[in-house]
Structures are given as C-alpha cells and as structure tokens.
Amino acid sequence: MKKLSIAPIKRKSENTISLINIVFLMLIFFLIAGQLAPPLDKTVDLIDSKDADPLPPPNALVAREDGSLHFRGSPTTIEAFLQEAASLEAVEEDVQSEQAGFPVRLIADRDLAATALIGLVGELQAAGAGKVTVVTMRTQ
Template identity: 50%
Template sequence: MIRARKRSAREPTIALINIVFLMLVFFMVAGTLAQPMDGDLSLVRTKDLDGRAPPNALVVHEDGRLSYRGESVDSAVGFLARLDEAERTELRLVPDRDLPAERLVMLAAELRAAGAQKVLVVTERGLE
C-alpha cells in the first residue's frame, strides 16, 4: 500500500491582500502628501479672538447698508471724504456673510476710485 501524501495547507491569499492593503493605508497616512511649510513658520492663533468688527472698519450689511462705529453712513464716497489722509491709506471693510459678492466688489471699486489707497476685507477664518 502506498501512503497518500498529506496535502500542505495553502496560505490564504485574503490575509496577504489585507496586509498589503493595511501597509498601503499606513504609508498614505504617514507619508507627506503636500509640501511642508517652512520649519521656522508659526501660524497666528485666531481661536480665542473676539468676533467683533474692528472699531475703525466700515461695516457692510446684507442689504447693502453701511455703518461706521455703529452710526449709519449714507455713501462710501461720503464716508471716505470724512477721513483724513492717514486713515485713507488702509481702509477696512467688514461685509456681512450674506452680502452678494458683486456688491462687495463694486463698493471696493468705489472706495478705490474715491481715493482709498488700500481696501482690506476683514473676514473670519478658522485654521486649526
């Protein structure tokens, strides 16, 4: 009688596929997918800042109304005429979130045409 050879248990390929998949996920997470920032750069922390508009900013409401330090302003050009030369160098706008972008761009163009040297738009940003 000839003895039957025992079949060796085959390695399951599913386990090998799982290991390769896990290694792929590990290297994707651990690897750098984007260029790193400069090592000596430290970002500004805005998490604890107060969410109020700066006191020297022109506030633009959703419906297009303008206000400055809580008082209503008739027009952007009239507002700019009240400022002295030093205040015209850097003018801050605080737009409402729901203000149409076209209105904001038109207002900034009006201010630049009226003599504002730099118009800055103040926004809320959370980068963590």
C-alpha cells in the same frame, strides 16, 4: 606594434569632511552662544485668548447684507465715510501720501452678494481710498 604602458592618473580626493566638521562646529557654537530673543519672565503667566469674542477692527466700514454702509454704528455713504476716516487718520498721524490714499478696512456681511462687494471696493477706490482690505473671520 609596441604597447606603451600609461600610468593611471591619480585624482586628488576632495576632503569635504573637514568642511562639514567646521560648519557643524560653527552651528553648535551659535546655537549655544547666540540667543534669538530674551527669555520670558518665568513668573508671568500669559493671558489665554482662545475663548475671547472677536472684536471688529476700529474705524472699519461695515457693509450689511442689503448693501447699506455703516460706520461706528450709524448709516453712512462712501463719501462721508472717507471724509470722516481721513480726519481720523490725520489725528492718528498715520496718513500716507494723498495720491495713495489711506487704507480702508471693510467688514462685509457673509450674505452680501459677491458682485455687490466687488462693486463697493471699486467705488471706494474710485472715491480716493487706498488699499481696501476685506476683514474676514478665521474658522477653526
């Protein structure tokens, strides 16, 4: 039996170093040439609001611990709140479609029962409110 010598197949080496170099050069170019935002005026010192007291959002419905609802400091009902808030939204011209309703911010007392809060959100949505956002306070 005769053995044939087979030459090993030479594979072309993939030269990815040149591709990496091009991408790296493009990255450096865009870092130097491009600017994401204009720099702030160096003569302006920004206000520090770390120690500022938080303010409640405007036009928010407040639910107290006993379940009573208040809007702008006076007691209210869901229907009266939605009617007054809808008129305020119309004045601000941020009204969405009538089917979707308008967004409602709800500030709930910490001691309000979770079941009462969920029921209140359901009543708001059933009465025609759109997205209901429960406002919370961030702790550090």
